[in-house]
Amino acid sequence: MGLFGHARVGRAALLACGMAWFALVPRATAEPLTVPAPLALTLDSGEPFALAASPIYSGGLLTKWQGVAHKLDDERVQLALCDGDRERCVSDAALKFLAIVDTGRQREGRARLGEINRAINLAIRPVEDIVQYGVIDFWSSPLVTFYHGAGDCEDYAIAKYVALRMAGIAAEDLRIVVMMDTLRHEGHAVAAVRLDGHWLILDNRRMAMVEDVNLRNYRPLFVIDDAGVMKYSDMPLLASMPEPAPAPAAALNVGPGLIGASN
Template identity: 65%
Template sequence: MGIFGRVHAWRAAIFVMSLAWFAPVADVHAGTLLSPGSAALVRSSAEPFGLFAAVLTYGGLREKWLDVERKLDDERVQLALCDGDRDRCVSPAALQLLAIVDNARAREGRARLGELNRAINLAIRPMSDLAQYGQIDVWSSPLVTFAHGAGDCEDYAIAKFVALRLAGIAADDLRIVVLRDTVSGDDHAVTAARQDGRWLMLDNRRMAMIEDAYMRNTQPLFVIDQHGVMQYADRPVLADLRASSPAPLVALNFTN
């Protein structure tokens, strides 16, 4: 290794150590996303957007997700019971979600992801938490969302996260990602699913799926997986720097 290689290696090592030392990165300024709390650095280039992520050990967002997880534990039991004996299932919301999962199971690969993305987008009406609950930033579990027939972006994302797992997608290949629109400043949640080594974004705002590498005007903030919540420690703005190369949308069962 030449002198320049050693200099670059030392710079990289110092950068990683500095991230670990200053682990509690900046709070999110939007009122709908609470401060993350402390974090422990994890090398995770396999995450959506290929960025490092830091595990949140406490904080408002982590507590919010833990509350959702407790509800999901109960709902998974109900969904399993209904899946085993649908004639005696007393939850219309569970039956509706399972029907969507059935249709997705009948497909393979990207078609499975696209079928489920489209079906859940059509099953839930977009509605803000303030309009529905009189509160800001309420995260609902899937059966609650389906019972109401309405929700906002994180409700779609949570429902898809659970439904994709039921449809046979491995837990290691599923994420919920919280993003910031760098033009409007709004925060937005999507489901991410890995297919053939590539992360596809399942978004309630579009019927087509798009790879993370082609997201425009987006800043990744947080990522949630089966183990908990992580904050991106290295969060570049994904501006429209590659406009000459069109994004390869994966349009499956697209409707207007």
């Protein structure tokens, strides 16, 4: 899947993929805010980036997530059955996924998060939805992603979200964050995990985990968990780079629920 126009397919692993503008974000918010970092965290909502967020009850993003959540319910049953009896498990995708969960379970703290982040980054090949599924935007559940061995940024994020939960991370400490890359003018999705009161970002673009307060040049748009989808308020964000030139108008005019390409 990708946002804001098609890019060349088959870039090296761990590159960006796009997420959607869902008509819930005004066009004006496409531009980054260049503010001193101390002003960026004026509120602590308990969410990644410490920005205020409120639930949304309609729109393309919510529809996508609800579709994935329904599939996750089914896949959790299949994974539990395979987890209890590996020899009789007939799903290679489930066994590969469980092997990553097993490795994570053997570690503690930051090492657990890093192991799962690295393993999933290496297990999935970056491919655009239009190439893999013939549609602009398809949100894949972990077993579908592992069956194909390919996906884009939200597929990495969803797989990490489920793997970390199975490895013992509490639901209240897990999120998926949809962001705007203000330098590339494209959307992106990552998993976020709270450890010792700090949110770490697990990104398919890099192996190293970065704390949210140190992540530069991204505008958080939406945050997702088991309860649903919340939209971040338009508040100052972390920024250290000069404001980039505005994106082409055509790149910002994406219809509700649509996703452009940028894998």
